[in-house]
Amino acid sequence: MSEFVTQEIISAGMGGQGVLKAGLLIAETSMKEGYNVSWIPSYGPEMRGGTANCKVVVSKRPVGSPIVTSPNVLLAFNRPSLEKFEQSLKPGGILIYNKSLIEIEPKRTDLKLVPIKATEIADELGNTKATNMVMVGAYVKATGYLNPEKVKEEIKHMFASKPQFVELNIKAFEAGYEAAEEIK
Amino acid sequence: MARKAFVDEERCKECGLCITACPKSCISFSSKLNSKGFHPIEIDHEKCIGCGFCIDMCPDTAIELWEVAEA
Amino acid sequence: MEKVMMKGNEALAEGALRGGCQCYFGYPITPQSEVAEYMSRRMPELGRVFLQTESEVATINYLYGAAGAGVRCMTTSSSPGISLMQEGISYLIGAELPCLIANVVRGGPGLGNIQPAQADYWQATKGGTHGDCRMIVLAPNSVQEMFDFARDAFDLAEKYRNPVFILADGALGQMMEPVELKPFLEFDPHKNDSWATTGAKNREPHVITSIHLEPEEMEEFNRHLQAKYLLMEKEEVRWEEYQTNEDDLDILIVAYGIASRVCRNAVDDLRASGIKAGLLRPITLWPFPKAEIRRFADRKIPILVVELNMGQMLEDVLLAVEGKTLVDFYGRYAGIIPSADEVVRKAFDTLKKVGK
Amino acid sequence: MEKKKLIRGRPDALNDKIMHYCPGCGHGIVHRIVAEVVDELGIKDRFVGIAPVGCSVFAYWYFNTDFHQAAHGRAPAVASGIKRARPELIVMSYQGDGDLAAIGTAEIVHAANRGENITVIFINNAIYGMTGGQMAPTTLIGQKSTTTPLGRDPRKAGFPIKISEMLAVLPGSRYIERTTVTSPKEVNKTKKAIKKAFELQMKGEGFTMVEVLSPCPTNWRLTPKDALKFVEEKMVEYYPLGVFKDEPVFND
Numbered sequence: 001m002s003e004f005v006t007q008e009i010i011s012a013g014m015g016g017q018g019v020l021k022a023g024l025l026i027a028e029t030s031m032k033e034g035y036n037v038s039w040i041p042s043y044g045p046e047m048r049g050g051t052a053n054c055k056v057v058v059s060k061r062p063v064g065s066p067i068v069t070s071p072n073v074l075l076a077f078n079r080p081s082l083e084k085f086e087q088s089l090k091p092g093g094i095l096i097y098n099k100s101l102i103e104i105e106p107k108r109t110d111l112k113l114v115p116i117k118a119t120e121i122a123d124e125l126g127n128t129k130a131t132n133m134v135m136v137g138a139y140v141k142a143t144g145y146l147n148p149e150k151v152k153e154e155i156k157h158m159f160a161s162k163p164q165f166v167e168l169n170i171k172a173f174e175a176g177y178e179a180a181e182e183i184k
Numbered sequence: 185m186a187r188k189a190f191v192d193e194e195r196c197k198e199c200g201l202c203i204t205a206c207p208k209s210c211i212s213f214s215s216k217l218n219s220k221g222f223h224p225i226e227i228d229h230e231k232c233i234g235c236g237f238c239i240d241m242c243p244d245t246a247i248e249l250w251e252v253a254e255a
Numbered sequence: 256m257e258k259v260m261m262k263g264n265e266a267l268a269e270g271a272l273r274g275g276c277q278c279y280f281g282y283p284i285t286p287q288s289e290v291a292e293y294m295s296r297r298m299p300e301l302g303r304v305f306l307q308t309e310s311e312v313a314t315i316n317y318l319y320g321a322a323g324a325g326v327r328c329m330t331t332s333s334s335p336g337i338s339l340m341q342e343g344i345s346y347l348i349g350a351e352l353p354c355l356i357a358n359v360v361r362g363g364p365g366l367g368n369i370q371p372a373q374a375d376y377w378q379a380t381k382g383g384t385h386g387d388c389r390m391i392v393l394a395p396n397s398v399q400e401m402f403d404f405a406r407d408a409f410d411l412a413e414k415y416r417n418p419v420f421i422l423a424d425g426a427l428g429q430m431m432e433p434v435e436l437k438p439f440l441e442f443d444p445h446k447n448d449s450w451a452t453t454g455a456k457n458r459e460p461h462v463i464t465s466i467h468l469e470p471e472e473m474e475e476f477n478r479h480l481q482a483k484y485l486l487m488e489k490e491e492v493r494w495e496e497y498q499t500n501e502d503d504l505d506i507l508i509v510a511y512g513i514a515s516r517v518c519r520n521a522v523d524d525l526r527a528s529g530i531k532a533g534l535l536r537p538i539t540l541w542p543f544p545k546a547e548i549r550r551f552a553d554r555k556i557p558i559l560v561v562e563l564n565m566g567q568m569l570e571d572v573l574l575a576v577e578g579k580t581l582v583d584f585y586g587r588y589a590g591i592i593p594s595a596d597e598v599v600r601k602a603f604d605t606l607k608k609v610g611k
Numbered sequence: 612m613e614k615k616k617l618i619r620g621r622p623d624a625l626n627d628k629i630m631h632y633c634p635g636c637g638h639g640i641v642h643r644i645v646a647e648v649v650d651e652l653g654i655k656d657r658f659v660g661i662a663p664v665g666c667s668v669f670a671y672w673y674f675n676t677d678f679h680q681a682a683h684g685r686a687p688a689v690a691s692g693i694k695r696a697r698p699e700l701i702v703m704s705y706q707g708d709g710d711l712a713a714i715g716t717a718e719i720v721h722a723a724n725r726g727e728n729i730t731v732i733f734i735n736n737a738i739y740g741m742t743g744g745q746m747a748p749t750t751l752i753g754q755k756s757t758t759t760p761l762g763r764d765p766r767k768a769g770f771p772i773k774i775s776e777m778l779a780v781l782p783g784s785r786y787i788e789r790t791t792v793t794s795p796k797e798v799n800k801t802k803k804a805i806k807k808a809f810e811l812q813m814k815g816e817g818f819t820m821v822e823v824l825s826p827c828p829t830n831w832r833l834t835p836k837d838a839l840k841f842v843e844e845k846m847v848e849y850y851p852l853g854v855f856k857d858e859p860v861f862n863d
Contacts, residue, residue: 283743
């Protein structure tokens, strides 16, 4: 997966799970690595009542539409997100899903699966809120195109106003990176 | 015949307004998740007196009051 | 200069305040509420004015007041809110007041939805206002241009003493992209003193009005406006071309705003499969790049217009080509942005119609 | 435990769709109250609701009655139009605070002043909900919102507007009461008020309005339980509960 022209990502879950920040971290690091990027959240009343998602495009050519309808990569933080977006993944796409909250198995057989116990891993590190960084860790490992050290720099930058959370988030990222496998 | 409150777990959004209204403290959040990812309430029918206060407060019409056969 | 990731709505706000915006008035409406939220923090920091108003009907009249007082000011809204402002926009044009108005367009008609659309093209370029009204309408296609156009808009507005309009869409407002933040603009804060209501101290009173009861006087004023509009048409047309320099172009795609980004990729894809495709992107939707499009029509190059509406700019393209070449259309509505693949398929369809 | 007979369930005037409102939102409670009153008065088949712009824009998703969706702030005008065209209908304008107390102040004032024979249910939760928590005309002094990040400063953003008190001084208003939904007792008071308002409309007595102080946990950034406390402690202090007007308007 490390070679691509355009990669389209959907990060989806419950409000409060940090799905938007996960997408933003991927976009920001990719930007600093020289890619063209865009990030767009779901917005308006669809956010109320719990669900949230964002769409990220990382590309070697200028980004066309920022809106992703059939992603190469899905980060599913909970079961409704898996159920909502699994069918839209491109054949051969990567499905990174939070095994802690998703007890069902994906239906598609043409995907590369990256199950990760993200919430449990974050819990063990002391804060469920770091679930998103575990998921990003799994993404970086699975896709293999970003240097994990650069992501950690970006985490420091992202949490500059809340320095007490930097270490936790870096640890969560590392744990996710360790726990996932690279897709060849 | 006794009256008891029953919850429709799929409708419950875990707001807990019923819990604050219950005079018998017989409502709590269960550990299970519904399909929306909420922990629905559960009602201890031993303690429930069927007052319906929980129904007054429920924003999601998730609770009903039934007459039940005595145990 | 270092680039930062920024939301389109925030870039628009930052651009405007670096362009010298002293007063922001607005009313919440999705998908542009971030402009007001951003301004509610930034304007007080800079000692400037932020006011959340009671309605869009009122908003445009706050703007009428501030612009009449000669101060750089702006408002932003989204489709239904812009509809409510139409009376006031006519008053601004009629009183010759410079200001910036931006519409982050959503799906319509009616309350519609809150997804990106381009269905307010007619409203912006041909007036939803009464009277003979024209405004320069800028159509950004990136977060960078949201910043740049807002920053430069006030100079343009003051040059003609006329409102400048930015027509964006929900995607441009909501998306984050890398932006290079250019510095604060230098400008003359006394530029408008010759006509603005700054207090009649040691001078004759200034009156801001748009009423001319005598028909001859009203006609004369309209002639003056027409002369201004003609000058804008002569001097302010902006457009961008991509891959159009070959003489034997197979097809020209015309698209603006968010649609133009998709079409740029479609041009690359068409070229990869051997079709010599090019893109013309109008940047000013009014004045419209008529002559530039006619150049291609004169060479009989078939044109495909792509919009997020039922074919509104299409009519301006048809007027520009004067029947000299085939003009085809592809539109999606109210929140659906076509993929580059869709545009490529449609382009092959268009080529078939001219026997290629 | 075997269920024998349903004593109290969802009112007939509501369907079984799960509402899109956030957990602990007051809209769901008030929707149910309105529907219960419609059932009790037996007016479901001659009831028309007006949905505003705001979180309750989709109120019609949940009612088994006719509904109109109105442009932002214009609901009292739409309601008046319906009532004038078909006086036999029972017409409810259901509006939030941005809709009624900011963009729609002209329409609400004139509907009340005309003694228009309609009922307005005014949900005051001191915030713009749907657009994401901006200051509302009813936002309290010092209350934070996304457009008053440091708290509402009356010197810049004015004072919270007391609509019930304001409309009560108009000669055309027949019945105005402010209630809340913070406990079963208050819920029942709200229900009584709404029932009385509809009954007065059925008798043709003129403009009636019930203002309900209602929680918005999401945009207040509070738990549903703490949101109720905010209503009881902070909102009621500024917006006192009670009947502001109850006297006949037309003495002919």
